[in-house]
Amino acid sequence: MLLATIIVLAVGTYLIRLGGVLLRDRVEFPDSVQRLLPLAATALLAALAVTAALMEGAAFAGVARPAGVLVGVLLAWRRLPFVVVVIAAAVTSALLRLAGVP
Amino acid sequence: MTSSRTPADRRLLRDAAAIAAAMVAVGASFGAITIAYDLPTWVPFAMSTLVFAGGAQFLAVGLIAAGNPVAAIFAGLLLNARHLPFGLTVSEVIGPRLRDRLIGSHLMTDEVVAFTLAEQDPSRRRRTYWLIGVTLFTFWNIGTLLGVLLGGAAGDPATLGLDAAFPAGLIALILPSLRDRTTRRVALSGAAIAVLLTPVVPAGLPVLCALAGLAAVFLPSRRRKDP
Numbered sequence: 001m002l003l004a005t006i007i008v009l010a011v012g013t014y015l016i017r018l019g020g021v022l023l024r025d026r027v028e029f030p031d032s033v034q035r036l037l038p039l040a041a042t043a044l045l046a047a048l049a050v051t052a053a054l055m056e057g058a059a060f061a062g063v064a065r066p067a068g069v070l071v072g073v074l075l076a077w078r079r080l081p082f083v084v085v086v087i088a089a090a091v092t093s094a095l096l097r098l099a100g101v102p
Numbered sequence: 103m104t105s106s107r108t109p110a111d112r113r114l115l116r117d118a119a120a121i122a123a124a125m126v127a128v129g130a131s132f133g134a135i136t137i138a139y140d141l142p143t144w145v146p147f148a149m150s151t152l153v154f155a156g157g158a159q160f161l162a163v164g165l166i167a168a169g170n171p172v173a174a175i176f177a178g179l180l181l182n183a184r185h186l187p188f189g190l191t192v193s194e195v196i197g198p199r200l201r202d203r204l205i206g207s208h209l210m211t212d213e214v215v216a217f218t219l220a221e222q223d224p225s226r227r228r229r230t231y232w233l234i235g236v237t238l239f240t241f242w243n244i245g246t247l248l249g250v251l252l253g254g255a256a257g258d259p260a261t262l263g264l265d266a267a268f269p270a271g272l273i274a275l276i277l278p279s280l281r282d283r284t285t286r287r288v289a290l291s292g293a294a295i296a297v298l299l300t301p302v303v304p305a306g307l308p309v310l311c312a313l314a315g316l317a318a319v320f321l322p323s324r325r326r327k328d329p
Contacts, residue, residue: 001171002141002142002145002166002171003148004171005162005166005171005174005175006145006148006149006152006153006162007152008175009153009158009162009174009175009178009179010148010149010152010153012175012178012179012182013153013154013155013158013178013179013182013185014207014208016179016182016183016185016186016189017182017185017186017188017189017207017208017210018189018203018204018207019186019189020185020186020187020188020189020190020191020193021189021190021192021193021196021203021206021207021210022189022193022203023186023189023190023193024189024190024193024194025193025198036316036319037187037190037191038191038219038279039284039285039288039316039319040187040191040313040316041187041188041191041192041215041219042219042276042279042280042285042288042289043288043289043291043292043293043312043313043315043316044184044187044188044292044309044310044312044313045212045215045216045219045272045275045276045289046273046276046289046290046292046293046312047292047293047295047296047297047308047309047312047315048184048212048269048272048296048309049268049269049272049273049276049293050269050273050293050294050296050297051293051296051297051300051308051309052265052268052269052272053266053269053270053273054297055297055300055301057305058300058301058302059301061265064263064266065260065263065265065266065269066266067266068263068266068267068270069266069269069270069273071270072266072267072269072270072271072273072274073270073273073274073277076270076273076274076277077277081113081116081117082116082117082120082271082274082275083116083117083119083120085270085271085274086120086121086124086267086270086271086274087120087267088270089263089266089267089269089270089271090124090262090263090264090266090267090270091263092263092266093260093263093265093266094261094262094263095263097260097261097263
């Protein structure tokens, strides 16, 4: 049962991924839709990032995590390297938690 | 990878290393949690190699441990449904060969898509997709192994602030594209929709509903007359 669950989840996930990749050629998308695709991907990524930054399950994620993300975003906006952005975000929220901020 | 490494390649490798390090830590916490749930040792490895989708893996092992495998499948697949539009978007990057498509599809994650779309040049996009994809798959599985070996000693990724690192990294990658006004409108309205829906609908659905942000494309583009 456990193995079957994992296999179904794995096959389902793989078919979703492969489905999008193969569908692009099989279906004739009008130009207007093709232009929307990168926008759709950006909207999904933005939604993922912002919900991950602000929410923990159905509740608000507290202060430390959004504050860390905010520091990272500000550095990214000032065009600092990706590595710096990621480390600064992590260090900020880790230090805030160490200081007892939730 | 072939012979010459350009500065752009070195930057990409450095970025990949940063995200790979974070992947190891989060993968380790996945391995450790699975063992803490008293699931068999092969479970985290099967998940990390065959499913290879962080969020869905955490969600699914929790539901499996709670004795609800059917919910684990549905919740996991709902959370992964976003890969369909991702697949449509990166299809060209992966290329026309069937072998590339079969392997490349399995490597698709949020981070790979974000890194890929952050590149403009088609050949760099292709290189980025494969380099980041293979790196993340490798280090996610190394992390899983470490977590299983270390158990509770693997620690909580939140202590290291990694829960802030991933969203910050994703935003950093899409930030340049937000200079375009339409993209910015779509992304911001999509993110707002997702956050507002998160407390009320099941996990995975809020992010899909962010696609409604595409309606912002049809807003009048010259509403502001002032210079």
